[in-house]
Amino acid sequence: MHERVFAREGGGMPVGDATVRLHEAIDLVAGIDVSEVPTADGLGELLEELTRCLRRLDFEFHRLLRSFEARGDHVPLGYRTAKQWCRDRLRMGDAAAATSLKLGRVLIDMPGVSSRWAAGDLGAEHAGAIAKVRTEETREAFGEWEGWLAQQAVDLDMRGLRKVLAKWRLQVDPDSGEPDRIEQDRDAHVSATFQGAVVIDGLLDAIGGAAFKTVFDGIVEELFKADWTEAKTRLGREPLSSELARTPAQRRADALVVMAQRAHVANPSAAARIRPLVVVVSGLDALAGGLAELWNETPLSARQLARILESDPDLERYVYGPGQVPIAYNERHRFFTGKLRRAIQVRDRHCTARGCDRPAEYCDIDHIEAVTAGGRTRPDNGRVACNPDNRARPHRRFHGDPDP
Structure with a gap:
């Protein structure tokens, strides 16, 4: 029987040998006795190193999946598309299969990300976030900045990386129609089921969403504190989250009802307008960048900022x-x-x-x-x-x- 070969730089290894050694390595990890790792730092360092290994393995999966699709290996196996093969043979869901295939295709255009991913310095979540800002409009600049973006993924957590990517996209493509498209496509659906329950779904633009979320999050926090106080009184000690009267999802649902009740009893003519806070950082670096932010760190384009200023906002200045x-x-x-x-x-x-x-x-x-x-x-x-x-x-x- 012909032995398939897994070729890499510097030689090749039969697929059978590679997978056997991989299973042996996993067995070694499975055999670790936690009681023999006495300190939290020791176990933490082990988990960090395992994460690097998992990221490296995940990169190789995406690299091989890209080759599998590019060579059309799914066709002789009886599948019209590689996505169909992933769903059937790898038991992946539609979204996961599509995401993995798409990410594998763009690796060739992201050498900096690929090298850091292959080394375990970043993972699929980081690579996917960076890939999303590579558009037709940003393609040329992306090639110049891709290595820098990869370094940001190594240095920052996901929250920080997403913020950097959003700012970079606005800097490189200030005329991007994305914010305008979201504002144009904003919608909301409120419908009743046959049992009388109400289903709510919607999409708000960044500015309107900030105004809504500021009030909504405040009410959710208010309900959380009430639940915490009730549970502490009932139990006579600091409660666990699982011991609160409501789940986080239930508090969010109740917060919408509270918002409606308060809006109903309020005098609309006397109610103050809700304005999102725009934070403008004044400094040489910030002035050179020219970007503003909402309170929730969402970067704003010049067009969005102009719309806020036209609404006669309340301004606060901090130096x-x-x-x-x-x-x-x-x-x-x-x-x-x-x-x-x-x-x-x-x-x-x-x-x-x-x-x-x-x-x-x-x-x-x-x-x-x-x-x-x-x-x-x-x-x-x-x-x-x-x-x-x-x-x-x-x-x-x-x-x-x-x-x-």
Whole structure:
């Protein structure tokens, strides 16, 4: 029987040998006794290294899948398309098969991403996000910036990468019709089922969505605090999330009802207009970039910003000095309040604990150096911290804290 060969630079290896060795390596990992990894750091380092291995393996899967499709190997196997083969032989869903095939096709145009992915420095999620900004309009610039974008994927978390990609897209293609298309395509559907339940579905543009989400998220947070207080009173201790009266999905549904009830009882003529906050960072780098942001970090095109300014918005101005430190605030207060609190919220945007992205408006402003230890209530000693992470100090690590 002819042995298939898996060819790579520097020679080849029979497919059978390669897969056998791969299974043997997985068996070695499966044989790890967690009790023999005594420290959290030890187990954490193991998981980090396993993630790199998984990413490397995932890259090879996409590389081989691209070759499989390009050579038309699905045809002699009885399938009209590679997607059909993936669904049948790999048991992949339609969306997963289409995404994997599409990502495999563009790898040849992303050498920087491919090399970092092959090394395990980034994964399919990062590569897919970068691939989405490669359009007909950005193709030429993408070739020049692709290596830099790959480095951003290595250096940033997914939240930061998506923000960089959105800004890059607007910088390279400022006349992109994407924001206008979304605004033109905005819609909402509210329909009743035969049992009387109501189904809601919709799409809002960035500006309208920010106005809606600001109010909606505030009500969800309000309901969460009520559920937490009720559970704590009922149990006599700090509750687990699973012990709250409502699930997150139920709170979101109830928040829509609360929004409707409050709108019904409000006097429309006296109600204040809801305006999204546009954060314009003033500095040499920002001025050269020329982009503005909504409070939720959504970058705005010049056209979107003009529409906001035409609506007679309420404007707030904060000036930051070196190191993103708000300038000229009173230092004698025990608590971060007023404009000082707002300035730190605008600067940090979300909880600064590592791995947490809870929006700043639902967080505390925490003293980095405690007041009891001589810490001052001033901008450079304040940071946004959500209540659970604030309570978890000193065991919780924040951005800027040294690694152990």
